[in-house]
Each structure stands twice: as C-alpha cells, then as structure tokens.
Amino acid sequence: xxxxxxxxTIAILIFSSVFAFEDDFSKQVNKLEMLKDPMNTYFFxxxxxxxxxxxxxxxxxxxTVFGNNGxxxxxDAATFQNYKADYSTLRxxxxxxxxxxxxxxxxxxxxxxxxxREKDFYDDYFSTIDSSGGxxxxxxxxxxxxxxxxxxxxxxxxxxxxxxxxxxxxxxxxETITIMRxxxxxxxxxxxxxxxxxxxxxxxxxxxxxxxxxxxxxEVIPKTYMGYNVIYNESPSSTSKKKRDRNGLEYxxxxxxxxxxxxxxxxxxxxxxxxxSSEMYTSYSKPRGQWVxxxxxxxxxxxxxxxxxxxxxxxxxYLGYYDWGESLVTNTLILENWEKMxxxxxxxxxxxxxxLKAYLGSKIGSVSYKYYEYIQSFEDIRSGVEWNVYGGTxxxxxxxxxxxxxxxxxxxxxxxxxxxxxxQYTGVIINLEQLFSFxxxxxxxxxxxxxxxxxxxxxSNMQFGLSYHRK
Amino acid sequence: xKTIKTWIISIAVILFLASCFLSLDKPAQKxxxxxxxxxxxxxxxxxxELAINVPVTLETYDYNIKTLYDTTDSNGxxxxxxxxxxxxxxxxxIDIIFEDETRKIGGAVKVDVxxxxxxxxxxxxxIQMGSYKGLKINEMYSAGPINNxxxxxxxxxxxxxxxxxxxxxxxxxxxxxxTSELFADTLRVTNIxxxxxxxxxxxxxxxxxxxxxxxxxxxxxxxxIGPIKGKTVDLSNADWExxxxxxxxxxxxxxxxxxxxxxxxxxxxxKVDFMVGVTGDGIALCDGTDYDQTDxxxxxxxxxxxxxxxxxxxxxxxxxxxDADFGGIGLTKYSGQSVERLWPGFxxxxxxxxxIIREKPTPGxxxxxxx
Numbered sequence: 001x002x003x004x005x006x007x008x009t010i011a012i013l014i015f016s017s018v019f020a021f022e023d024d025f026s027k028q029v030n031k032l033e034m035l036k037d038p039m040n041t042y043f044f045x046x047x048x049x050x051x052x053x054x055x056x057x058x059x060x061x062x063x064t065v066f067g068n069n070g071x072x073x074x075x076d077a078a079t080f081q082n083y084k085a086d087y088s089t090l091r092x093x094x095x096x097x098x099x100x101x102x103x104x105x106x107x108x109x110x111x112x113x114x115x116x117r118e119k120d121f122y123d124d125y126f127s128t129i130d131s132s133g134g135x136x137x138x139x140x141x142x143x144x145x146x147x148x149x150x151x152x153x154x155x156x157x158x159x160x161x162x163x164x165x166x167x168x169x170x171x172x173x174x175e176t177i178t179i180m181r182x183x184x185x186x187x188x189x190x191x192x193x194x195x196x197x198x199x200x201x202x203x204x205x206x207x208x209x210x211x212x213x214x215x216x217x218x219e220v221i222p223k224t225y226m227g228y229n230v231i232y233n234e235s236p237s238s239t240s241k242k243k244r245d246r247n248g249l250e251y252x253x254x255x256x257x258x259x260x261x262x263x264x265x266x267x268x269x270x271x272x273x274x275x276x277s278s279e280m281y282t283s284y285s286k287p288r289g290q291w292v293x294x295x296x297x298x299x300x301x302x303x304x305x306x307x308x309x310x311x312x313x314x315x316x317x318y319l320g321y322y323d324w325g326e327s328l329v330t331n332t333l334i335l336e337n338w339e340k341m342x343x344x345x346x347x348x349x350x351x352x353x354x355x356l357k358a359y360l361g362s363k364i365g366s367v368s369y370k371y372y373e374y375i376q377s378f379e380d381i382r383s384g385v386e387w388n389v390y391g392g393t394x395x396x397x398x399x400x401x402x403x404x405x406x407x408x409x410x411x412x413x414x415x416x417x418x419x420x421x422x423x424q425y426t427g428v429i430i431n432l433e434q435l436f437s438f439x440x441x442x443x444x445x446x447x448x449x450x451x452x453x454x455x456x457x458x459x460s461n462m463q464f465g466l467s468y469h470r471k
Numbered sequence: 472x473k474t475i476k477t478w479i480i481s482i483a484v485i486l487f488l489a490s491c492f493l494s495l496d497k498p499a500q501k502x503x504x505x506x507x508x509x510x511x512x513x514x515x516x517x518x519x520e521l522a523i524n525v526p527v528t529l530e531t532y533d534y535n536i537k538t539l540y541d542t543t544d545s546n547g548x549x550x551x552x553x554x555x556x557x558x559x560x561x562x563x564x565i566d567i568i569f570e571d572e573t574r575k576i577g578g579a580v581k582v583d584v585x586x587x588x589x590x591x592x593x594x595x596x597x598i599q600m601g602s603y604k605g606l607k608i609n610e611m612y613s614a615g616p617i618n619n620x621x622x623x624x625x626x627x628x629x630x631x632x633x634x635x636x637x638x639x640x641x642x643x644x645x646x647x648x649x650t651s652e653l654f655a656d657t658l659r660v661t662n663i664x665x666x667x668x669x670x671x672x673x674x675x676x677x678x679x680x681x682x683x684x685x686x687x688x689x690x691x692x693x694x695x696i697g698p699i700k701g702k703t704v705d706l707s708n709a710d711w712e713x714x715x716x717x718x719x720x721x722x723x724x725x726x727x728x729x730x731x732x733x734x735x736x737x738x739x740x741x742k743v744d745f746m747v748g749v750t751g752d753g754i755a756l757c758d759g760t761d762y763d764q765t766d767x768x769x770x771x772x773x774x775x776x777x778x779x780x781x782x783x784x785x786x787x788x789x790x791x792x793x794d795a796d797f798g799g800i801g802l803t804k805y806s807g808q809s810v811e812r813l814w815p816g817f818x819x820x821x822x823x824x825x826x827i828i829r830e831k832p833t834p835g836x837x838x839x840x841x842x
Binding site: 219223226230232233235236275292324327329331332333334374375 | 495500503532533535536553555557585586750781782783784803805806
C-alpha cells in the first residue's frame with residue numbers, strides 16, 4: 001500500500017460516519033476492516049470520488065440473518081430472516097478510470113407483524129395499519145454502478161447510481177401488496193494532494209412505495225398513524241391503496257490536512273434535507289401527511305502515528321436532526337422532533353508484525369431526543385449517555401488462513417421506545433478467511449445481543465455469511 | 472482547467488436545482504388548539520329553555536381519541552378547549568319526566584372545526600334537545616353475516632311502536648331511497664313496497680305500543696345455509712316478508728305475510744327482491760297516501776326516515792327535514808354488524824345521534840345492554 005492510499009484510507013475512515021447520514025447511530029463497525037479495505041470504507045462514505053482503486057476483483061457473497069426481537073414494539077416484527085445474495089465486480093477501464101458494479105438480491109421474511117403494512121413502521125410518521133396480523137415476505141434486486149475518473153491532476157470525479165425494486169406480500173387477509181422502488185444519484189469531487197485533500201459531494205434520493213390491500217368479500221379497515229399515538233380512521237373499502245414518496249438531498253464536503261503519515265487532521269460537514277409524503281387514494285387522491293427532516297453532521301478527527309507499530313485516533317462527531325410533520329387532512333403542524341448526538345472516540349491500533357494486528361477503542365457521548373405530538377398533546381423527552389468499548393484482532397493462523405475477531409460492548413439510548421431507558425448490547429464478529437489457488441473463501445459469523453433496561457427479553461441478531469473473492 | 476470548472480459548475484447547478492424542488496413550507500399553525508363552545512337548550516311546553524348542569528359528550532370519528540365529557544354551566548354552556556381540528560359529534564342526553572312518564576330526550580350537533588388563521592377562535596354552536604314519539608324504524612341489518620360468498624340476503628328491518636297507542640300498518644309503503652335534493656319536499660325512490668290494506672283507515676294490521684315488528688328480505692332460517700351456519704339470523708318467524716310479484720321464482724314463505732311490489736298499486740322496474748346497500752342506504756316508512764313514486768313521494772306522508780352509511784365522506788341523500796345526518800359510520804360489510812337505535816324508538820330525527828352499530832343483529836328485540 002503506497003503512502004497516498006494509506007493516507008486516504010485513514011481519512012475516509014475518519015469521515016465514515018459523516019456520510020452514514022440516513023442510518024441510525026451505527027454500531028458494530030469492524031474498525032480493522034475499515035482501516036484495511038477501502039471498499040468497506042467507501043460504503044460508509046458514499047462519495048464516489050473517494051473510492052480508491054486497488055485491483056480488479058469479483059466477490060460473490062451469500063448471507064443469512066436471523067433476528068429475534070424478544071422485546072419489540074407493537075408494530076415491529078417478532079422475528080425476521082433475511083437471505084441475501086450479492087455479486088460485485090471492480091474493473092479498471094483505463095489508467096484514469098474504473099467501474100464498480102454490483103447486484104444484490106434480498107429475500108426478507110418478517111414474522112408476526114401485528115397490523116403493520118409497513119416494512120419499518122417506526123421509520124415514518126404516517127404509517128398505516130389494517131386489521132391483519134401475519135407475516136410478510138419482501139424480495140427484490142438492487143443494482144448499483146459506480147464510475148470514478150481522474151479528470152485532472154489530483155482531481156477525481158465520481159458518479160454512482162443505485163436502483164432497487166422490492167415487492168412485499170403479507171400472508172393474511174387483506175394480503176397487503178407492497179411495491180417499493182428507490183434510486184439514488186450520487187456525484188462527488190475529490191481533490192487529493194500529498195499533504196491535503198478537499199472534497200465535496202451531493203446525493204439525490206428518490207423513493208416511492210405503493211401499497212395495495214384487497215379484501216374483496218369484505219372490507220379493509222385501514223388506519224393512518226399521525227405520529228405514533230394518534231390514529232386517523234380511514235374509510236373501510238374493499239380495496240385500499242396508499243402511496244408514499246420520499247425525496248432527499250444530502251450534500252457535504254471535507255478537508256484533510258496532514259504531515260506525512262505522522263499526523264492527519266480531517267474535518268467534514270454534511271447537510272441533509274429530506275421530505276416524505278403519504279397519501280391514501282381510491283378514485284381520487286387523499287393526502288394524509290408530509291414530513292421533513294433537516295440535519296447536519298460535523299465530524300473531525302486526528303490520527304497520530306507515533307511509530308510504525310502504533311496508530312492512535314481521536315475523533316469527535318456531532319449529529320443533529322430536526323423533523324416536522326404536517327397533517328394534510330387539517331393542514332396543521334402535528335409533530336416536531338429534535339435529535340442531537342455528540343460523541344468523542346479514541347482508538348488505538350497495534351501492529352507488532354504482518355501476522356498480527358490488534359486494536360482497542362472506546363466511544364462516549366450524549367444523546368438527546370425531544371419528540372412532540374400536537375393533535376393530542378404528547379411528548380417524549382429523553383437524554384442520556386451512550387458509550388461503547390470495542391476491541392479486536394486480525395491474526396494469520398497460517399500463511400493462508402486469517403482470523404478476524406471483533407468484540408463490542410456498550411449502551412445506547414433508543415428513540416421511539418416508550419418504556420425503556422436504554423439498551424445494553426454486546427456484539428461479536430468472527431471472520432475466517434482461507435486462501436486457495438482459485439481465490440479467497442471467507443466464513444463470517446456475527447451476533448448482536450441487546451438487553452433492554454426494563455428487563456424484558458433480549459433482542460438478538462445472528463448472521464452467517466459466506467463469500468468467495470476471486471483472484 | 473476548463474474541464475474542471477465545467478464539472479464543478481455542473482455539480483453545483485444540479486444540487487441547487489434539486490434543493491429548490493425539495494423545499495416545503497412548515498405550517499404555521501399547530502394542531503390540538505381548536506375550541507368548541509356549545510349551548511344546550513331543552514324544548515319544553517314553555518318554549519326553549521337553557522339546559523343547566525346536563526352532561527355533554529364530544530366525540531370524533533376522525534381519530535382514535537377518547538370521548539370528552541363535561542357538564543353545562545348555569546348558562547347552559549359547555550366549552551371544550553385545546554382539542555384537535557376535526558369533525559365532532561356533540562351529544563347530550565337526559566331523562567325527563569313528562570306527563571308522569573320518564574322519557575329520554577337528547578340532542579346533538581355536528582361541529583367541524585378547521586384550522587384557520589385565527590388561533591384563539593372558538594367555534595360556537597348549540598344543541599336543542601328533544602325526542603319524537605311514534606312508529607319508528609328501529610333497526611336496519613344490511614351488512615350481511617361474516618362470509619366470503621357475498622351473502623347479504625338475510626337483511627331485515629325492524630319497526631318499533633314508540634307511542635302510547637296502537638298503530639296500523641295497513642297500506643303503508645316502505646321505500647329504498649335514491650338521492651334527493653337536501654331541501655326537497657319529495658323523496659326520490661329506488662324501490663317501493665307496500666303493506667296490504669287501506670292506508671290511514673285500514674285496521675287489519677295493528678301494532679301495539681312497545682311492540683317490535685320484523686320485515687325480512689327473505690323470511691327463512693338463514694343459518695341453514697352451510698357457509699354461514701350459526702353466523703346469522705333465523706328470519707323464518709319474521710312478521711313480514713318482502714315479495715316482488717314479478718320476480719321469477721321468488722322465494723315466498725307461506726307462513727309470513729308479504730309486503731309487495733308490482734301488486735297493481737305500487738310499481739317498480741326492478742324485478743328482484745327488496746334489498747339495500749350492505750354498507751348503508753336511505754329508507755323510509757310512509758303512510759301510503761302517496762304511493763306514486765314516479766314524481767317522488769311527498770315528505771309529508773313520511774312516518775319515519777333514516778339514512779345509514781359506513782363512510783364519513785358519504786354524500787348525504789335524504790333531505791335535512793327528515794334526517795339531519797346519517798348514522799352508521801364505520802359499519803363494515805360482511806361483518807354481521809347491524810345498526811340500531813340507542814334506545815327503543817329513540818328518535819331525534821338525526822340518525823347520527825339515534826343509531827349505534829351493534830356487533831350482532833337483534834331481530835324483534837332491543838340489544839340487551841340497553842334494555
């Protein structure tokens with residue numbers, strides 16, 4: 001790995017959380033993987049101009065996830081299983097450009113979804129329920145293409161497009177059919193010099209979801225939540241249709257300053273504006289609600305490499321959201337939500353030899369949520385301290401066999417869980433990789449366990465993965 | 472250098488344009504700030520008097536929020552403050568002693584409160600309480616039992632004599648209504664059926680005070696049909712059965728007298744039995760002195776008229792003078808549900824107040840918990 005690549009790898013690592021904007025506060029990040037592999041860090045950064053080319057590759061990956069929400073909210077699935085297959089390929093086109101393409105197919109089965117028509121009920125303020133219980137299966141492909149080109153000396157341009165279609169079917173009457181289509185268009189520029197770098201990017205996001213429930217011999221009784229407590233009663237009908245549109249724009253930039261490899265300072269800012277609107281319709285449209293999210297994310301970090309053996313990283317992050325929701329039935333403001341999060345982290349990477357790497361890190365910070373509903377006065381105000389401690393190692397058991405282990409323990413303050421104060425969680429990732437003459441085969445095991453503070457049953461999420469990385 | 476500038480400018484323009492398309496304005500007014508003031512009056516022999524210290528309920532079908540309760544003050548006024556913007560039904564019921572008899576009277580008003588610019592506004596309205604005695608359509612069962620074979624032939628209508636005297640059904644007509652003008656003096660009719668006998672003067676078919684009478688679409692035991700066995704009603708002992716005299720092969724229970732159409736006096740085009748919409752309809756009972764529906768039925772001949780609809784957005788079909796508002800919102804087809812008056816014969820000429828959805832039909836009797 002040459003010096004430039006190393007610097008940018010670390011830089012992207014520090015920026016990683018800046019660009020993971022739509023996600024909840026990420027847990028279980030395999031720090032060592034992020035340090036080692038630009039591909040992985042790219043999937044956090046999203047800026048297509050930041051993508052670094054190493055070598056042509058092809059990866060086949062299958063994964064199974066088993067989730068058991070022993071403790072869950074009313075409209076969360078009790079259990080779920082996800083079967084995923086993924087193929088990605090990275091190809092150099094010429095000396096100054098390369099292309100990354102991937103196709104993924106998901107088959108997600110969510111069980112005991114009480115009344116919910118939504119894949120993620122708590123991800124929207126205008127979710128819909130009906131009289132059904134039962135299970136829902138979601139399945140569909142996603143395509144992704146990234147093109148990165150060096151357009152001038154030290155200046156890179158990247159463009160990325162994502163397109164996904166998903167179909168869902170609930171197995172009990174009224175058998176809600178869901179068709180989701182989403183696409184993102186991401187542009188970025190990255191100017192990289194030896195001692196500094198600057199980049200900016202923008203991402204446009206478009207998501208359309210269409211729901212249809214038919215109960216021909218009887219009637220569907222849909223209800224639209226306005227927030228999380230008040231239900232708007234829809235008219236029963238033999239066919240109930242709903243449409244949800246989401247659009248968003250994310251834009252940001254970053255700066256890196258460094259003195260060789262010994263000290264690297266980075267800072268970045270990202271802004272987000274996203275709107276979502278929902279409408280029920282029969283022969284005519286009946287708008288129900290729209291909500292808007294505005295956010296800002298600041299992130300800075302300093303990485304110090306006092307010797308070849310040790311790398312120390314200190315990073316800080318601030319994330320702030322503001323949401324407002326409008327009822328399009330009454331044209332009034334019905335909810336507001338503020339979220340703030342500030343974290344400070346420290347991690348140390350120790351690399352005594354090529355065969356062993358070990359790291360240890362911790363993060364601590366405060367979060368606060370203020371959620372207000374106005375139709376019928378309701379507020380949920382909470383704040384608390386979140387922290388986690390993680391550590392891991394990468395060990396070559398033999399010249400061809402590599403073992404990764406990552407352990408994590410922490411506490412998080414959940415949002416939109418009304419009756420618990422915090423979750424305590426533990427996570428384990430074990431990755432075993434074997435080199436063969438035809439390529440790498442890796443087995444991955446991951447387990448996350450969350451224990452709610454009210455003593456209820458745990459939430460567990462177990463994953464098994466198998467990948468083949470062609471040489 | 473030119474290439475770089477082109478790239479940067481292009482990206483900036485794209486992002487700027489995208490921002491413009493996305494921008495939405497946050498509404499200035501919060502929900503939950505509506506106010507309603509209601510004055511309640513009682514219709515007495517001395518005219519309208521303020522109803523003091525009477526309970527008033529406020530409920531909405533729009534949301535799942537709880538019914539609010541309050542009591543009128545010395546001015547007969549009650550206020551509900553900081554409530555959601557919605558459509559409300561404000562009701563008040565009391566027992567009064569009238570001519571040594573305890574009578575339940577009530578009143579209601581539908582109040583729509585919309586968000587406006589004036590934040591501190593208060594919506595003012597009034598309720599005039601009363602109730603009307605007489606022969607009433609007490610129950611309408613139209614939704615059909617729980618089934619997946621589109622079965623709704625077990626429909627029935629129940630009459631109740633809420634008066635102190637015997638009434639006679641002779642020659643009366645029973646109507647399924649079409650859409651009339653809301654201030655019209657005639658009713659548009661879809662189906663017309665008639666009791667035998669002479670209107671007004673006939674004395675062959677009496678109905679005593681406090682008596683229930685069941686009019687069945689088809690007077691047989693519908694529980695004998697396999698898929699709905701045990702889920703519906705036995706109408707084999709109904710008091711009356713609808714019968715279209717030009718319906719080929721129509722079912723006719725010989726033990727149950729008929730209310731007929733195309734009988735030489737009342738006529739209609741439809742060759743099928745009397746049936747109403749499963750999620751509601753307008754129906755009327757008239758004295759029979761006007762039975763020519765071709766130019767509409769005179770509303771002065773109406774004895775009772777109701778309008779039921781499951782949908783709150785239903786367009787009203789019955790003139791206000793006969794029924795101020797429709798009831799049955801939330802009635803679900805093929806659910807086995809029925810709509811029945813709150814108390815036997817209770818009538819304020821407003822179906823939205825008078826009727827309630829019952830989970831099961833009650834042919835020939837009132838739902839038990841309200842007895």
